[in-house]
Amino acid sequence: MEPIIAIVLVLLGYALGSAKLVSQGNEALVERLGRYHRKLRPGLNFIVPLVDQIVMEDTTREQVLDIKPQNVITKDNIYLEVDAVVYWRIVDIEKSFYQIDDLQQGLNNLATTTLREVIAQNTLEETNASRAEMNKALLDELNQTTTTWGINVLRVDIQRITPPESVRKSMEEQRAAEIKSRAAILEAEGERQAAIKKAEGTKTSMQIIAEALRTSPESKEILRYLVAQDYINASYRLGESENAKVVFVDPGKSGDLMKEVIAEAATKENGNGKPSEHGST
Structure with missing residues (x-):
C-alpha cells in the first residue's frame, strides 16, 4: 500500500511541477538544459520538471x-x-x-x-x-x-x-507685434475699400448729373443752387476750424469753372469727344 501512495505522490508532484499557467496577454520563455526551447502561450502549459525552466514571463500588451x-x-x-x-x-x-x-x-x-x-x-x-x-x-x-x-x-x-x-518673453512680444501688424493691415485695407466705394459713388453721381443735364437743360439752375449751397456749408465749416485759413474765390469764376466741369462730364458721357447740344452753354 505504501508504494502505491508513494507513486501517487510522485505523480501528483510531477503534475504540479510540470503545469504552468500563463495569464492572458502574457508569454513565457522556456529553456531546456540552459538553451532556448519554446514559448508558452496564455493558458495551461506543461513542461518537464528539472529539465525545463521558465526564464522569462512578460506582457505583450502596450x-x-x-x-x-x-x-x-x-x-x-x-x-x-x-x-x-x-x-x-x-x-x-x-x-x-x-x-x-x-x-x-x-x-x-x-x-x-x-x-x-x-x-x-x-x-x-x-x-x-x-x-x-x-x-x-x-x-x-x-x-x-x-x-x-x-x-x-x-x-x-x-x-x-x-x-x-x-x-x-521675446516670443510673446513677437506674437503681440504680429497681431498689431495684422490689425493695422486690416484697418488700412478697410480704408482703401471705403475710398474706392466713395470714388465709385462720386463717379456714379457725376454720370447721373451729366445724363440729367443732357436730357433736361432746365435742371442746370437746380444744379447751380446745390453747388452754391455746398459751397456755403463748406465755408461755414472751414470758418469754425481753429487752424482754418480764409480763401476768397470769385463767385463768377467759380460758376464758369463748374460749367466747364459739367460740360466735360457730359462730353465723356456721350463718348464721342464732343459736347452734346444740350450740355453746352
Whole structure:
C-alpha cells in the first residue's frame, strides 16, 4: 500500500511541477538544459520538471515609457527643456530577452538620445510649428533599432517644449507685434475699400448729373443752387476750424469753372469727344 501512495505522490508532484499557467496577454520563455526551447502561450502549459525552466514571463500588451524632461539645444542654439511619452509593445518575446540585457533601460536611453538628435536638427520656430513631424521622425528612428530587440514602438508624443524665460518673453512680444501688424493691415485695407466705394459713388453721381443735364437743360439752375449751397456749408465749416485759413474765390469764376466741369462730364458721357447740344452753354 505504501508504494502505491508513494507513486501517487510522485505523480501528483510531477503534475504540479510540470503545469504552468500563463495569464492572458502574457508569454513565457522556456529553456531546456540552459538553451532556448519554446514559448508558452496564455493558458495551461506543461513542461518537464528539472529539465525545463521558465526564464522569462512578460506582457505583450502596450506599455508606456515616460521620458523625463531633457535639456536640448536647437539648431539656432536655444536651450529647451523637452519631455515625451513613448508607447510600445513586445512583438517577439524571444528577441526581447536574448538580444538586449535590460530592455526598459535600453529603450529609455535610445528614446532620449533620439529625441535630442531630432530637436537639434530644427530651429526653435520649427520645433514649435512642426511637432507632429518630429513625432513621426522619432517613431521612424526608434523602430529602425527596436526591431532587432523584438519590440515595436507604436507612438511617440512630445508633451512639453519649454524655452527659457527670456525666450518666452521675446516670443510673446513677437506674437503681440504680429497681431498689431495684422490689425493695422486690416484697418488700412478697410480704408482703401471705403475710398474706392466713395470714388465709385462720386463717379456714379457725376454720370447721373451729366445724363440729367443732357436730357433736361432746365435742371442746370437746380444744379447751380446745390453747388452754391455746398459751397456755403463748406465755408461755414472751414470758418469754425481753429487752424482754418480764409480763401476768397470769385463767385463768377467759380460758376464758369463748374460749367466747364459739367460740360466735360457730359462730353465723356456721350463718348464721342464732343459736347452734346444740350450740355453746352
